[in-house]
Amino acid sequence: MKRPEISFEFFPPRNIEATFRLWDTVQALAPLDPRFVSVTYGAGGTTRELTRDVVATLHKHSGLNVAAHLTCVDATKEETLAIVEQFRASGVTDIVALRGDPPKGATGFTPHPDGFGSSVELIEALRETGDFNIRVGAYPDVHPDAVSGQADIEFLKRKFDAGATEALTQFFFEAETFFRFRDACEKAGIDKPIVPGILPIENWKGARRFAENCGTKIPAWVIEAFDRAERDGRQDLLATAICTELCSELIEGGVDKLHFYTLNRPELTRDVCFALGVAPDVKLEHVA
Ligand code: FAD
Numbered sequence: 001m002k003r004p005e006i007s008f009e010f011f012p013p014r015n016i017e018a019t020f021r022l023w024d025t026v027q028a029l030a031p032l033d034p035r036f037v038s039v040t041y042g043a044g045g046t047t048r049e050l051t052r053d054v055v056a057t058l059h060k061h062s063g064l065n066v067a068a069h070l071t072c073v074d075a076t077k078e079e080t081l082a083i084v085e086q087f088r089a090s091g092v093t094d095i096v097a098l099r100g101d102p103p104k105g106a107t108g109f110t111p112h113p114d115g116f117g118s119s120v121e122l123i124e125a126l127r128e129t130g131d132f133n134i135r136v137g138a139y140p141d142v143h144p145d146a147v148s149g150q151a152d153i154e155f156l157k158r159k160f161d162a163g164a165t166e167a168l169t170q171f172f173f174e175a176e177t178f179f180r181f182r183d184a185c186e187k188a189g190i191d192k193p194i195v196p197g198i199l200p201i202e203n204w205k206g207a208r209r210f211a212e213n214c215g216t217k218i219p220a221w222v223i224e225a226f227d228r229a230e231r232d233g234r235q236d237l238l239a240t241a242i243c244t245e246l247c248s249e250l251i252e253g254g255v256d257k258l259h260f261y262t263l264n265r266p267e268l269t270r271d272v273c274f275a276l277g278v279a280p281d282v283k284l285e286h287v288a
């Protein structure tokens with residue numbers, strides 16, 4: 001099996017303990033030589049300054065290529081572009097440009113009266129500022145706001161036409177879901193890379209809730225398997241097996257890049273990477 005290139009998503013920590021956990025996660029996963037790591041932007045734009053600071057700190061101290069997530073929610077264009085300037089000033093060249101999720105409790109996306117009205121507008125503005133490598137979100141199980149799967153793909157094409165260079169997908173459970181989506185994108189004239197987003201399931205209840213919110217379909221066999229594993233106390237084993245199998249099938253189907261949602265917990269992601277042959281490049285003379 002061909003060794004895939006990998007990348008990792010982290011979220012910004014909100015307290016001291018979480019800060020240590022993020023740093024431990026970075027330390028554990030950095031030796032796997034990711035293409036880049038990305039840092040999310042809280043729903044409703046709630047972590048604007050925190051994301052900026054984490055991105056700048058990681059960029060400065062980890063030696064990794066860091067991508068900053070950025071959303072349009074609850075900010076004027078001026079405020080959003082000011083953050084972009086701060087990313088640029090700290091040396092960050094990669095942005096994951098998103099429309100964003102609304103704040104907790106809100107239903108649907110309402111653009112700020114002076115803000116960017118869609119991800120396409122944000123991407124266009126980023127392209128005009130130059131310099132940034134722009135990644136975007138994509139939805140193999142179809143985004144809940146899309147009128148149809150085809151409309152969703154056409155919108156993704158608009159994001160590429162506006163200047164995106166790569167898409168990272170929402171997580172999904174079956175390789176077939178990704179292959180169908182990849183083929184439909186190709187048919188729609190999309191020729192840029194679409195990288196599968198992989199969620200190693202640390203917490204089944206949380207993952208299930210998350211899937212329901214973002215439109216990811218959960219196959220019945222997955223629900224049954226986790227229910228059984230929960231009874232037997234073997235959820236971690238199941239999560240590693242399911243995730244490794246999904247990644248292996250994707251690689252066998254021609255995928256060469258994987259993007260892991262780590263949730264700032266390195267263990268499962270690292271186990272899956274090891275199982276896929278992605279391991280630190282340690283030479284004996286460096287450890288002996
Ligand atoms: P878009 O692609 O802009 O819109 C989603 C769908 O809605 C489109 O595919 C299209 O079908 C429809 N749509 C939207 N606008 C139009 C239009 N004008 N005309 C026609 N159809 C339209 N959320 C956060 O808050 N912070 C994060 O850091 C974050 N990181 C993410 C990372 C990845 C890789 C992914 C996949 C998602 C992430 N999200 C994040 C979640 C994301 O913000 C939500 O899914 C949000 O609802 C959509 O953002 P988007 O930019 O992908 O949407």
